[in-house]
Amino acid sequence: MARFTRFGGSVLVYACFIIFAVVIGLPFYFIFISSITPSSELFNIPPTYLPSAPTLENYLKMTESIPFLTYFRNSLIFGIGSSAVSVIAAGMAAYALARIRFPGSNIIYLALILSVALPQIAVLVPMYQTFNSFKLVNTHHGLIIMMSSLMLPFTIMTLVSFINQVPAEIEEAAYIDGANTAQIILRVVLPLIRPALFTMFLINFIISWNELLYPLVFAHNVDTKTLSVGLTELTDPGSTYTKPWDQMSALSVFMIVPVLLIILFGQRMIISGLARGALK
Amino acid sequence: MAAQSRAAHPPGRFSRLTLRQRFYIVAILLLLPAVALRVFTAFYPFLQTAYLSLHKYNPAFDHNGPVFVGLNNFARIGSDPVVQASIGFTILFVVGATFFQLTLGLAVAHLLNAAFRLRYLARALVLIPWAIPMAVAALGFRWMFDDQFGIIPDLLRTIFGVQARWLIDPNNSKLAVVSVAVWKSTPFVALVLLAGLQGIGRDLYEAARVDGANAWTCLFYITIPMLMPILITTGMFMIVWQLAVFDLPFLMTGGGPGFSTTVIAQKIYLESNSLNYGYAASISMVLVGIVALVGVVGLYLFRRFDVSA
Numbered sequence: 001m002a003r004f005t006r007f008g009g010s011v012l013v014y015a016c017f018i019i020f021a022v023v024i025g026l027p028f029y030f031i032f033i034s035s036i037t038p039s040s041e042l043f044n045i046p047p048t049y050l051p052s053a054p055t056l057e058n059y060l061k062m063t064e065s066i067p068f069l070t071y072f073r074n075s076l077i078f079g080i081g082s083s084a085v086s087v088i089a090a091g092m093a094a095y096a097l098a099r100i101r102f103p104g105s106n107i108i109y110l111a112l113i114l115s116v117a118l119p120q121i122a123v124l125v126p127m128y129q130t131f132n133s134f135k136l137v138n139t140h141h142g143l144i145i146m147m148s149s150l151m152l153p154f155t156i157m158t159l160v161s162f163i164n165q166v167p168a169e170i171e172e173a174a175y176i177d178g179a180n181t182a183q184i185i186l187r188v189v190l191p192l193i194r195p196a197l198f199t200m201f202l203i204n205f206i207i208s209w210n211e212l213l214y215p216l217v218f219a220h221n222v223d224t225k226t227l228s229v230g231l232t233e234l235t236d237p238g239s240t241y242t243k244p245w246d247q248m249s250a251l252s253v254f255m256i257v258p259v260l261l262i263i264l265f266g267q268r269m270i271i272s273g274l275a276r277g278a279l280k
Numbered sequence: 281m282a283a284q285s286r287a288a289h290p291p292g293r294f295s296r297l298t299l300r301q302r303f304y305i306v307a308i309l310l311l312l313p314a315v316a317l318r319v320f321t322a323f324y325p326f327l328q329t330a331y332l333s334l335h336k337y338n339p340a341f342d343h344n345g346p347v348f349v350g351l352n353n354f355a356r357i358g359s360d361p362v363v364q365a366s367i368g369f370t371i372l373f374v375v376g377a378t379f380f381q382l383t384l385g386l387a388v389a390h391l392l393n394a395a396f397r398l399r400y401l402a403r404a405l406v407l408i409p410w411a412i413p414m415a416v417a418a419l420g421f422r423w424m425f426d427d428q429f430g431i432i433p434d435l436l437r438t439i440f441g442v443q444a445r446w447l448i449d450p451n452n453s454k455l456a457v458v459s460v461a462v463w464k465s466t467p468f469v470a471l472v473l474l475a476g477l478q479g480i481g482r483d484l485y486e487a488a489r490v491d492g493a494n495a496w497t498c499l500f501y502i503t504i505p506m507l508m509p510i511l512i513t514t515g516m517f518m519i520v521w522q523l524a525v526f527d528l529p530f531l532m533t534g535g536g537p538g539f540s541t542t543v544i545a546q547k548i549y550l551e552s553n554s555l556n557y558g559y560a561a562s563i564s565m566v567l568v569g570i571v572a573l574v575g576v577v578g579l580y581l582f583r584r585f586d587v588s589a
Contacts, residue, residue: 013396020391023463024405030431031420042429049431093314096307108311115322117571119524121545122564125557126328127321149317156314181306210413212527228415232531245423252416259411267404274410274468275475 028256034249035059042246062247066230067222072254074219075209075226077140078147083204086148086155087197093152094159095189099168109160116153120213131218138221146214151204158276162196163189199273202266206259227255326568332561340555353562363563365539366547367570369454370523373543377461378518382511384462385469386504392474406467414464418531421460422447447533450540457529457541461522469514476510477503508585516578523571544570 034042035058037051062068097109127146128137136142166189174188215226225233234248263270297305333353335346357363392402409417424430425446436442446452484502493501504511526545529535535542544567551560 010396013391013394014398016387016391017396017398017402020388020402021405024409024467026431027417027420027424027463028408030424031416034423089313089317092310096310100303100307100310102304102307105307108315111323112314112318114575115318117520117575118322118326119545119564119567119571121524121526121548122568123322123325123329124548125552125560126325126332129328130320130325145317146321149321152314152317181302206411210411210415212413212415212531228413231413231415231419245429248419248423252420255416256412259413260408263404263407263411267407270407271403271471271474275472 031249031252031256034245035253037246039246058246058250062234062250065244065247066233066251068227068230068251068254070222071225071227071230074140074224075228078143078211078215078226079205079209081140081144082147082151082208083201084148085144086151086204087201089148090152090155090159090200091193091197094156094163095185097156098160098163099171109156113153113157120150124213124217128217137218138224140224143214143218143224146218147208147211148204150214151207155200155204158200158273159193159196161276163193166192195269196273199266199269202262203270203273206262206270209255209259227251231255329561329564329568332558333565334562335558337558338555339557346558349558353559354566356559357562357566362539362542363544363547363566366542366544367566369541370525370543370545371570372454373458373461373525373529374519374522376458377465377522378515380458380462381466381469381518382515384466385473385514386507386511388466388470389473389477392470393477406470408467409464410468410471414527415531417460417464418528421456421463422532425456448537450537453533453537453541457532460532461525461528464528465518465522469518472514473507473510476507480506509582512578512582512585516574516582519574519578520571523567523574 033049033051036054036056037048038053038055038057039061041048041051093112097105131137131142131146134142136145170192171184171188174184179187210228211226212228212232215224215229216232219225219229231248231251234244234251332346334348334350336342336349336352337346388406392399392406421432424432427433427445427448430446433444433446436444444452446456480503484506485498488498488502524545525543526549529541529543530546530549533541535546544563548560548563548567551563
């Protein structure tokens with residue numbers, strides 16, 4: 001595609017890039033600008049594109065309407081816990097599925113992968129009853145169990161494809177040297193697949209940080225609600241006429257920033273992880 | 281060292297097994313957490329949903345547990361205009377969103393693959409819509425589409441002279457919801473297609489160019505046929521995943537105006553909240569049925585193109 005005539009090609013490419021950047025960036029610009037615009041100015045017709053006097057009052061108001069710090073902590077527990085559990089469980093399963101030939105391994109692999117197609121909402125009621133009888137509603141570990149399970153199929157698929165690319169000779173050599181299975185997994189395999197595990201940890205953290213449905217249904221108290229639930233709560237006390245966009249934009253900025261940092265830090269790993277999972 | 285420590289252990293029950301048997305036990309132990317999690321939160325609840333779909337069960341009234349009603353719940357779906365409207369909108373949403381995600385995704389993938397200075401900036405930018413919470417995008421766009429205070433109607437008016445009401449018009453609100461889904465997920469599709477593009481050998485394009493092919497013929501006779509297996513799997517994935525969409529329309533329009541943007545998942549959510557568990561389960565089974573149908577068609581398409589490619 002780089003074989004356009006040199007001038008025409010690069011002008012076209014940069015024009016496309018500018019359109020692309022504006023379409024992607026405009027909502028973020030707008031959310032950020034709204035969060036520092038005084039709410040009196042926010043409800044102007046026509047809309048303002050730059051605040052006359054930037055302010056942090058929206059952020060203060062937001063932290064007064066919801067227990068922001070507690071929700072932030074809950075989101076961190078939920079995100080880190082779910083991605084850790086999913087990566088550990090998926091890593092173990094992926095190793096067994098990729099390396100050990102045993103009867104029924106294909107069926108188990110297919111069942112695990114195809115269960116990704118089961119809509120979350122379709123099993124919500126029975127799940128609620130089960131989780132309720134196990135006293136798992138309104139608990140961090142209950143939320144972590146369901147969220148990590150939700151992300152397992154994609155994580156297993158990605159890790160199986162990664163392990164398949166690591167040559168098995170290294171492990172065979174370790175066997176011949178007399179290492180047992182636990183030693184091989186911990187000392188040989190784990191260091192080899194550590195980058196893949198870390199990539200999936202980042203991807204799964206982003207996915208659970210963004211999750212709305214599970215916390216919305218399974219977290220009813222201040223100690224377990226996440227920031228995404230907080231975002232829906234901000235809509236309630238507002239007047240029927242407009243939603244409190246001043247506070248919602250402030251909270252939105254707080255929800256976007258951690259994700260942006262992760263992307264800045266792990267862009268290459270995340271792109272390769274996403275592509276690998278979807279291609280195989 | 282490892283050999284010594286092994287010799288030092290007295291032969292236990294485990295080491296009396298054959299090597300193959302030992303591998304099986306290790307495999308089972310390794311698979312146990314993942315399988316247990318999936319059984320607990322997917323397979324077992326799904327069987328219960330299937331069971332509930334044949335029963336009338338509202339815990340507020342049916343104190344003796346679910347009452348078997350055969351296919352009554354499914355007959356009720358046949359005469360429930362809201363469920364039918366939600367199925368209609370869900371299919372429109374999924375087909376429309378996936379079509380534009382694939383076509384625009386292919387275009388963006390070409391941009392990300394082009395040799396220009398800002399390529400790495402473009403690759404970082406493209407991740408952002410995928411990575412931000414759907415709740416943030418849905419509420420942000422709700423505000424941006426607002427007829428009085430939003431910037432999208434204002435920009436469309438001043439730049440293109442388009443006079444339209446968005447979220448309070450039944451048809452335009454559908455368009456608005458689909459376009460947010462396209463904005464949010466096209467980048468993901470583009471990244472997957474980018475990996476596919478990088479896998480196509482340059483020599484194919486060079487040979488075509490020698491034969492006098494232009495960019496369009498290259499696109500339609502090399503790129504798209506070579507990407508067909510990836511396009512089908514990605515398209516399938518997007519269709520199946522978006523059939524269960526919930527948070528976007530729920531937060532952006534609340535399913536309205538009227539029921540014009542109510543999706544199947546939101547209808548299930550509403551019925552579950554009204555404690556109509558049996559009825560909610562039967563709508564869930566319809567949703568699962570649609571997903572399964574798409575899966576079978578996709579598998580058939582994939583086999584056909586995979587063999588020919």
